[in-house]
Amino acid sequence: MSEHRTPRNEHGIAGPQDQPLGAGSTLSEADELPSDVIDVEARTQWQMFRRKFLRHKLAMGSLVFLVVVVISAFNAETIAPYAYDEVNVIEASSPPKLEGLHLFGTDQLGRDYFSRVLFGTRTSLRVAGVVAVLSTLIGTVLGAVAGFYRGWIDAILMRFTDLVIIIPALAVLIVAASFFGQGQPLRIAVILALLLWTSLARIVRGVFLSLREKEYVQAARASGASDLRIMFRHMLPNTIGPIVVNMTLVLAAAIIIEATLSFLGIGVNPPTPALGVLINDGRSSMQTLWWLTIMPGLALVAIALAINFVGDGLRDALDPTQQEH
Amino acid sequence: MLTYALRRLLISIPIILLATFLIFMAVSVSGDPLADLRQLPNITQEQIDNVREARGLNDPLPVQYLRWLEQIPQGGFGEYLISPRPIWPDLRRVLGNTLQLVIAAEVLAFILAVALGALSAKRQYSVFDYTTTTLSFFGYSMPSFLFALFLQVIVVQIFVRTGVRIFPIGNLSSANPGTGIAFVLDRMWHLALPIASLAIFSVASYSRYMRASMLEVIHSDYVRTARAKGLPERTITIRHSMRNALIPTVTVAALSFGTLLAGAIVIETVFGLDGMGRYFFQQIGRRDPYPIIGWLTIVGVIIVVFNLIADILYGYLDPRIRYE
Numbered sequence: 229m230s231e232h233r234t235p236r237n238e239h240g241i242a243g244p245q246d247q248p249l250g251a252g253s254t255l256s257e258a259d260e261l262p263s264d265v266i267d268v269e270a271r272t273q274w275q276m277f278r279r280k281f282l283r284h285k286l287a288m289g290s291l292v293f294l295v296v297v298v299i300s301a302f303n304a305e306t307i308a309p310y311a312y313d314e315v316n317v318i319e320a321s322s323p324p325k326l327e328g329l330h331l332f333g334t335d336q337l338g339r340d341y342f343s344r345v346l347f348g349t350r351t352s353l354r355v356a357g358v359v360a361v362l363s364t365l366i367g368t369v370l371g372a373v374a375g376f377y378r379g380w381i382d383a384i385l386m387r388f389t390d391l392v393i394i395i396p397a398l399a400v401l402i403v404a405a406s407f408f409g410q411g412q413p414l415r416i417a418v419i420l421a422l423l424l425w426t427s428l429a430r431i432v433r434g435v436f437l438s439l440r441e442k443e444y445v446q447a448a449r450a451s452g453a454s455d456l457r458i459m460f461r462h463m464l465p466n467t468i469g470p471i472v473v474n475m476t477l478v479l480a481a482a483i484i485i486e487a488t489l490s491f492l493g494i495g496v497n498p499p500t501p502a503l504g505v506l507i508n509d510g511r512s513s514m515q516t517l518w519w520l521t522i523m524p525g526l527a528l529v530a531i532a533l534a535i536n537f538v539g540d541g542l543r544d545a546l547d548p549t550q551q552e553h
Numbered sequence: 554m555l556t557y558a559l560r561r562l563l564i565s566i567p568i569i570l571l572a573t574f575l576i577f578m579a580v581s582v583s584g585d586p587l588a589d590l591r592q593l594p595n596i597t598q599e600q601i602d603n604v605r606e607a608r609g610l611n612d613p614l615p616v617q618y619l620r621w622l623e624q625i626p627q628g629g630f631g632e633y634l635i636s637p638r639p640i641w642p643d644l645r646r647v648l649g650n651t652l653q654l655v656i657a658a659e660v661l662a663f664i665l666a667v668a669l670g671a672l673s674a675k676r677q678y679s680v681f682d683y684t685t686t687t688l689s690f691f692g693y694s695m696p697s698f699l700f701a702l703f704l705q706v707i708v709v710q711i712f713v714r715t716g717v718r719i720f721p722i723g724n725l726s727s728a729n730p731g732t733g734i735a736f737v738l739d740r741m742w743h744l745a746l747p748i749a750s751l752a753i754f755s756v757a758s759y760s761r762y763m764r765a766s767m768l769e770v771i772h773s774d775y776v777r778t779a780r781a782k783g784l785p786e787r788t789i790t791i792r793h794s795m796r797n798a799l800i801p802t803v804t805v806a807a808l809s810f811g812t813l814l815a816g817a818i819v820i821e822t823v824f825g826l827d828g829m830g831r832y833f834f835q836q837i838g839r840r841d842p843y844p845i846i847g848w849l850t851i852v853g854v855i856i857v858v859f860n861l862i863a864d865i866l867y868g869y870l871d872p873r874i875r876y877e
Contacts (some may be wrong), residue, residue, distance in 0.1 A: 390568055391568055391571065391572060394565060394568050394569060394572060394811075394853050394856050394857060395572045395849065395852075395853060395856075396811050396812070396814060396815035396852060396856070397815065398815035398816070398818060398819075399815060399818065399833065399848075399849065399852065400576070402818065402833070402834065402837060403576055403579055403580065403837060403845070404579070406837050406838070407579060407580065407583035408583065480693075480694065484694075484696045487696055487698075487699070488696050488698055488819055491698055491819075492698075492819065492822060492834065494837075507699065507702065511702060514702070514705060514706045514709050514710075515709050515710075515713055516713075518706045518709075518710055521702050521703075521706050522703065522706060525699045525702060525703060528696070528699060529691070529694055529695050529699065532693075532694035532695070532696075533690060533691065533694040535694075536690055536693055536694050537690065540690075
């Protein structure tokens with residue numbers, strides 16, 4: 229039954245795709261065909277991917293935006309006009325204005341919110357980055373092992389998936405974050421990663437299940453390659469498409485969840501600036517200083533949106549069924 | 554069909570038990586549930602020891618869990634650790650309030666998503682289609698608490714500037730909600746913003762599914778046949794295309810009910826509503842495992858039931874599906 233439950237969505241955004249996106253046959257075909265026989269320039273898979281992605285304007289724009297945000301956030305000390313805790317009573321409670329570079333306004337203590345948002349973005353990006361890398365590692369390894377060996381690892385993974393369906397992940401996260409998070413960004417990141425790897429594991433498992441029957445895998449085995457070599461040298465490169473796309477999804481989800489937890493007061497602790505913390509700070513004064521909620525909020529949405537657009541562009545570019553027009 | 558449903562329910566029982574056990578252990582090992590009690594000014598160590606003994610806190614944790622399990626069949630989720638009040642009346646109250654919120658959000662999201670998804674599929678690549686697609690990206694990228702806060706800011710700013718109170722930004726009812734129709738209207742007025750905040754993500758996600766399945770359907774042979782035999786376009790869209798396109802959307806909506814329940818945790822906290830979510834969050838702060846695992850059991854059962862409803866609906870809407 230379960231295979232009927234998730235409908236295929238050709239343009240869906242969130243639905244994880246079970247098909248290998250960059251499945252590997254194109255590479256060898258392109259290599260074998262001499263370019264003068266057919267009047268088409270032979271392109272490697274990477275070239276095709278790059279061409280398609282570069283043409284996706286929204287994704288490219290988002291990528292540029294993200295690069296700018298990441299560079300500025302990680303150089304916040306030099307780029308931010310003020311320190312994030314710099315108090316200036318004269319400039320207190322100012323709405324956003326160009327004068328004095330208070331682009332996002334200031335709070336009751338005169339702290340510059342553009343600078344605070346920049347430092348907060350750095351914390352949020354760090355957490356999300358750790359989550360994305362860690363959960364991708366866990367999900368890839370477990371999914372690969374489950375798909376390759378089947379057996380009890382596979383059974384446990386699938387039962388675990390059942391568990392995740394029945395308990396709302398947010399509830400588990402709140403329990404874990406409030407008891408084991410202690411407000412430290414790294415701990416929060418690890419907790420998030422430990423809960424966000426499951427969808428990728430299922431995707432990688434699905435791809436490995438189909439790939440392990442392929443001829444080239446049998447060929448590798450016949451020539452005496454070890455299991456590890458077959459899995460990570462031969463099969464993994466053909467799974468890279470879905471893994472990368474899923475990584476963008478996890479990245480966006482991690483930023484949103486971390487902000488939600490911090491907003492609820494169980495994520496990153498207040499002295500450390502994080503976007504959720506800033507949004508929560510601004511909440512108490514929304515009658516007068518509305519920008520304290522809106523500005524960090526808009527920054528959060530802009531980053532999550534850009535990541536999702538990049539993910540969408542990657543998905544389109546890696547999808548072999550989508551033709552270039 | 555009936556045996557299938559029963560089997561599914563039976564399979565889910567151990568999963569719910571495992572979940573409650575894990576959460577019980579996590580909450581129990583992570584802190585002192587009597588911390589609030591120790592704060593009281595006139596309390597002696599002896600009294601605390603007495604409470605520990607009386608509430609069975611000196612027993613091994615699995616024994617404590619089994620004791621909780623034993624009393625479930627007698628109806629009830631036990632008592633709070635510190636004050637010996639039963640948990641179930643509180644849970645029942647907040648469950649009622651949350652279901653109003655979540656069901657309203659689900660219905661609203663479903664109707665909107667079906668309309669938007671079907672329309673953008675009918676007008677594929679039109680301005681409307683691109684607009685809804687972009688908006689759905691916003692829906693995915695906007696955490697629900699943030700959308701709720703933005704709505705609050707807008708409403709508050711309108712109030713500050715014009716003195717008009719469009720919607721309340723907290724509470725379930727007015728001080729004097731009245732009775733009958735007046736009460737219902739008052740409740741709807743209070744829940745308008747929470748429902749909108751909770752629905753936004755679901756609208757974005759369901760409408761994508763609706764658009765995709767509608768696209769598949771309107772390019773199928775039988776729709777072309779319907780058009781060829783001269784049926785009016787309205788009939789083709791509503792009776793022939795949308796009916797079939799609805800099947801996956803209905804399933805996704807039923808399966809996502811748990812996500813909505815979880816989303817209520819945040820939304821109810823933002824709006825200060827006396828519901829399941831805020832209750833859960835309050836109890837987490839008190840480190841009392843019993844209300845938390847009681848909460849988890851109820852939510853688990855609701856999600857299992859909705860998953861089952863999704864399966865049954867799917868079989869009903871698509872007669873090709875057979876369950877054995």
